[in-house]
Amino acid sequence: MSETPALERVRKYLQEHDPKLAPVEHKETTKTSVEAARTLNVELGQIAKSILFRCGEKYGLFVAAGDMKISDKKVKALLGGGKVKMAKPDEVEKVTGYQVGGVCPFDIEDHIPIYLDQSMQRFAVIYTSAGTPNSLLPISPEQLQKITGAIFTDMAAV
Numbered sequence: 001m002s003e004t005p006a007l008e009r010v011r012k013y014l015q016e017h018d019p020k021l022a023p024v025e026h027k028e029t030t031k032t033s034v035e036a037a038r039t040l041n042v043e044l045g046q047i048a049k050s051i052l053f054r055c056g057e058k059y060g061l062f063v064a065a066g067d068m069k070i071s072d073k074k075v076k077a078l079l080g081g082g083k084v085k086m087a088k089p090d091e092v093e094k095v096t097g098y099q100v101g102g103v104c105p106f107d108i109e110d111h112i113p114i115y116l117d118q119s120m121q122r123f124a125v126i127y128t129s130a131g132t133p134n135s136l137l138p139i140s141p142e143q144l145q146k147i148t149g150a151i152f153t154d155m156a157a158v
Contacts, residue, residue: 006098006131013107014137017147023130023137031101031133033066040127040136043067048120048128048144050103052092052112056082059095062155063105063128063144064117071157078115078153101133106148114150116141121152 007023014021030036033047040046047066052059053075060079064070072084089100096108105114105128120126120141127136128144145152 004132006102006104007135009097009107010104010131010135010137014147017106018143021137021139021143021147023135025132025135027134029101029133030129030136036127036129036136037066042127043123045119046123046126048105048126050105050129052087052095052103053079054085054087054091055079058082059087059091059112061096061103061105061108061112061114062117063114063120063150064155065120065126068117068119068155069157070117070155074153074155074157078113078155098129098131099133102129102131102135104129104131104137105144105150114148115155116145116148116150116152117155118152119154119156120144 028039036047037044045065045067050063075084130137
C-alpha cells in the first residue's frame with residue numbers, strides 16, 4: 001500500500017513520542033468502528049472512535065470506546081456550554097488535518113482539548129485510527145493518554 005501524507009504524519013509523530021508504536025495498514029476499510037472491529041476480530045469497545053464536537057466556537061476531540069454513545073450534556077459541560085454539534089466533515093478536516101474515517105487522536109492543533117473515554121481502560125489494547133480509512137494503531141489507553149496529553153473522563157450517555 002502506498003504511504004499517504006496523513007499516515008506519514010502519524011508515523012513521524014509516533015517516532016518523536018513513542019518509537020515502539022507503529023500503525024498497521026489493512027486491505028479492508030476500517031473507517032467505522034464496526035468495520036474496524038470486524039477486520040481485527042476484536043470487541044467493538046476496543047475500537048477507539050475519535051469524534052470532533054463543537055460548542056459555539058470551541059472544539060473538542062472526544063475519543064470513545066466503539067460500543068458507547070457520547071453524552072451531549074457531558075460534552076457541553078467539558079467545552080463550556082453552547083449548543084453541542086458534531087463537526088461536519090469539512091470542519092473535521094480543517095481542524096484536525098484528517099478526513100472523517102481516519103481521524104487520528106494526536107498531532108492536532110494544540111488548542112483543541114482531547115478527552116478520552118474512561119471506559120476504554122477496561123482493555124489492555126485499543127485501536128485508534130492512524131490517519132487513513134484503512135490504518136489502525138494498536139495502543140494501550142495509558143500510552144494514548146501519555147502521547148496525547150488528553151484527560152480521561154466519563155463521557156457515556158446514560
